[in-house]
Amino acid sequence: MVDPNATIDWSYSNAQLYASCPRSLFFHFWQRTGTEIAESTDDNILHGISQSAGSIIGSAIHHALADHIQRWVQNERTGLRQTQSTAESYIGKAVSQSSESESLDLDSLSNTTDTHIETFFKTVWPSLHSQRYILHEETHSFDVSGNTVWVRPDLCVRESSPEEQAADTFVIYDWKSRQPSTFEDQSLQLCVYALWANKTFEPDVERISPRIVFTQNGRIERQDVSVEGLAQLETRIITQSTEWNPPDQRSRFPTEAAHEKCSTCAYLSSCGDGQKQMSPE
Ligand code: SF4
Numbered sequence: 001m002v003d004p005n006a007t008i009d010w011s012y013s014n015a016q017l018y019a020s021c022p023r024s025l026f027f028h029f030w031q032r033t034g035t036e037i038a039e040s041t042d043d044n045i046l047h048g049i050s051q052s053a054g055s056i057i058g059s060a061i062h063h064a065l066a067d068h069i070q071r072w073v074q075n076e077r078t079g080l081r082q083t084q085s086t087a088e089s090y091i092g093k094a095v096s097q098s099s100e101s102e103s104l105d106l107d108s109l110s111n112t113t114d115t116h117i118e119t120f121f122k123t124v125w126p127s128l129h130s131q132r133y134i135l136h137e138e139t140h141s142f143d144v145s146g147n148t149v150w151v152r153p154d155l156c157v158r159e160s161s162p163e164e165q166a167a168d169t170f171v172i173y174d175w176k177s178r179q180p181s182t183f184e185d186q187s188l189q190l191c192v193y194a195l196w197a198n199k200t201f202e203p204d205v206e207r208i209s210p211r212i213v214f215t216q217n218g219r220i221e222r223q224d225v226s227v228e229g230l231a232q233l234e235t236r237i238i239t240q241s242t243e244w245n246p247p248d249q250r251s252r253f254p255t256e257a258a259h260e261k262c263s264t265c266a267y268l269s270s271c272g273d274g275q276k277q278m279s280p281e
Contacts, residue, residue: 119218
């Protein structure tokens with residue numbers, strides 16, 4: 001039964017799904033609410049999407065770094081070995097619970113994750129741990145003209161300026177364990193973090209610095225923030241929230257079937273156009 005009052009909130013991940021294929025956001029939203037709207041039924045897709053090796057590695061790194069930062073904040077014992085061990089426990093559990101556990105190589109997953117965490121400790125952590133902690137791995141929402149927007153930054157700190165009299169910068173970090181796919185717009189993600197920070201913590205946009213950390217090689221990518229850029233994002237959020245809601249009309253979410261997208265789409269089993277796209281002539 002479709003809830004007539006249901007609303008799709010705006011988030012970077014929802015915007016990415018919509019940009020990739022509008023219908024995938026429709027399936028994603030309704031299947032998360034437990035509403036049966038599939039064109040064909042596949043319980044594995046509707047009620048439990050299997051985890052790929054890449055997503056297990058990414059989740060393990062996020063989980064282990066969050067645990068490390070929590071220990072650091074609480075002055076508890078932590079470090080490289082402790083963090084790698086946390087990641088290994090996470091991987092063991094994720095593999096044992098995966099529907100594809102037989103095809104997942106536990107040693108390979110652990111070795112890759114260990115290398116990412118070691119790189120993080122060598123290249124990123126030395127400059128991070130002297131900054132002033134604000135929060136990490138918390139889900140927050142904020143309002144844009146009556147529309148709810150969600151963010152979940154990996155770590156926020158205040159970074160001291162080298163000039164004594166200058167104010168600290170509000171820095172938002174996002175860990176990435178892999179390079180972005182064609183459909184990901186990282187500058188949009190960082191801009192959403194900056195808008196949240198501007199509305200919640202720091203009114204001066206020049207003192208906001210969103211950054212992506214690539215755990216594979218320790219590279220840090222910074223994004224410039226401008227008043228105009230944040231205003232454009234607010235307009236986009238308002239426009240898209242209007243396009244998406246109310247979300248009970250499938251026609252608001254047309255399919256954009258393409259082999260590259262449909263072959264990796266979590267909603268293929270629920271999507272007639274996607275199945276047509278993938279079936280041989
Ligand atoms: S299977 Fe293809 S057309 Fe269907 S929702 Fe996914 S990406 Fe879109």
